[in-house]
Amino acid sequence: MPADAFSGYYEHMTYLSGFHAIEEHIQARESEGSILYVSNPGPRVKKILALADEYGIQVQRVKAAELDKMSPDNRGAVLALKAAPKANSTDLESWLEGPLPEQALVLLLDHIEDPHNLGAVLRSADVFGVDLVVIPDRRAARETDTVSRVSAGAAAWVPVAKVSNMARALEQLKEAGFWSYAADMQGSSLPKTTFSAKTVLVMGAEGKGVSRLLKENCDHTVSIPQGGHVDSLNVSVAAGIFMYAIRHNRQRERS
Numbered sequence: 001m002p003a004d005a006f007s008g009y010y011e012h013m014t015y016l017s018g019f020h021a022i023e024e025h026i027q028a029r030e031s032e033g034s035i036l037y038v039s040n041p042g043p044r045v046k047k048i049l050a051l052a053d054e055y056g057i058q059v060q061r062v063k064a065a066e067l068d069k070m071s072p073d074n075r076g077a078v079l080a081l082k083a084a085p086k087a088n089s090t091d092l093e094s095w096l097e098g099p100l101p102e103q104a105l106v107l108l109l110d111h112i113e114d115p116h117n118l119g120a121v122l123r124s125a126d127v128f129g130v131d132l133v134v135i136p137d138r139r140a141a142r143e144t145d146t147v148s149r150v151s152a153g154a155a156a157w158v159p160v161a162k163v164s165n166m167a168r169a170l171e172q173l174k175e176a177g178f179w180s181y182a183a184d185m186q187g188s189s190l191p192k193t194t195f196s197a198k199t200v201l202v203m204g205a206e207g208k209g210v211s212r213l214l215k216e217n218c219d220h221t222v223s224i225p226q227g228g229h230v231d232s233l234n235v236s237v238a239a240g241i242f243m244y245a246i247r248h249n250r251q252r253e254r255s
Contacts, residue, residue, distance in 0.1 A: 015071040016079040019044050025079060026055050035059040037077040038067055045077045092161040092169055095132055096176050103250055104198045105243070106173060108134045108180075110166060110214055111205045112235060120236035121203070125158045128243040134169050137162040167213050173200050180218040182210045183238060187221030195246050203239050 016022050022035070026048075035052045037045055039061060052059050071078045107130050112118050118135075125133055163169040170180060179196035183203050202218055204210035215221065224233065224241055233241070 014081045015074075016081065017071040017074040017077075019048065019075065019077075022048055022077065022079045023051060025081075026051055026057055033057065033079050033081040035077060036062045036067060036070070036080055038062065038064045041076055044075075048077055090132070090159045090161050092132075092134060092163055092172060095159065095161060096172060100176070100198070101131055102197060104131045104178070105129070105246060106132045106134060106178065106198075106200045107239070107243070108166065108170060108173075108200055108202045108214075110202060110210050111136055111208075112203070114206055117206060117234065117236045121239045122158050122160075124236070124240040124243055128240075128247050130158060130243060133158055133160045134166070134173075135160060135162055136166050137164055166211075167217060170200065170202070170214060170217055174217075174219075179220070181220045181222050182215045182218040183223070183242060184210060184215060184221040185223050185232060187223040190222050190224050190242065190245050193220070193222050193245075195249055199246060201239075201242055201246065203235055203242070206235055 016025060025033075035048060035057055037049065037059065041049065049059055051057075067074050067076075067078060070080070105128075107121070107125055109118070109121065112121070112135070122133065161169075174180060176198070178198040178200045180200040180202060181193070181195065183201070200218075202210050202214055209215075210218075222242070224238060226233070232238075
């Protein structure tokens with residue numbers, strides 16, 4: 001392909017540069033794309049090329065300068081997508097009608113706007129086996145290259161339901177037998193909290209916390225004990241701590 005045609009063809013694409021994100025996205029078969037790589041690929045890039053061959057993904061060797069122009073933070077390979085990465089979308093009502101795990105964990109994100117935070121939360125949600133993530137369809141971070149890259153590809157695996165009314169979504173979950181716990185600095189201590197078999201964890205927006213209406217409708221508020229000098233933890237860090245504590249608590253109860 002001529003250089004000018006090459007540049008024009010890939011000009012409006014979305015690029016994933018994280019190795020984990022590329023591998024997970026290929027395996028999820030989420031959208032059509034191509035692997036672009038430079039000469040003398042390292043072991044990790046060779047692994048990606050083999051995976052692309054296994055899944056029938058087109059690969060093309062390009063000049064390092066071209067790859068740097070597309071994705072400055074690349075490490076020798078990128079996945080060029082014709083559409084921005086999509087989350088593993090589902091519908092809350094349909095999800096509630098299906099067979100639910102005996103110990104289900106739902107994460108309700110109250111208008112988290114930073115795609116880095118959303119990506120990090122989704123990565124932790126995948127690690128700790130969250131069954132569903134609920135986000136609002138407005139005034140919140142969207143599925144982007146940043147979300148997929150920061151989530152290390154977890155955005156393609158963790159079920160995500162978008163809703164128009166977060167308070168109504170919380171009520172639907174409670175009607176289905178879930179107990180709800182809002183993260184709040186004035187809440188009960190996390191180590192002393194026992195979570196229900198079906199738990200909804202509500203995390204608030206950056207710098208704002210959980211909105212008043214959602215907090216008032218939650219069954220409990222829970223806090224992470226802190227001993228430092230800053231006011232609060234980043235929402236993605238706090239969410240990871242909560243998710244770990246809930247799963248650890250359940251494993252301890254079964255043992």
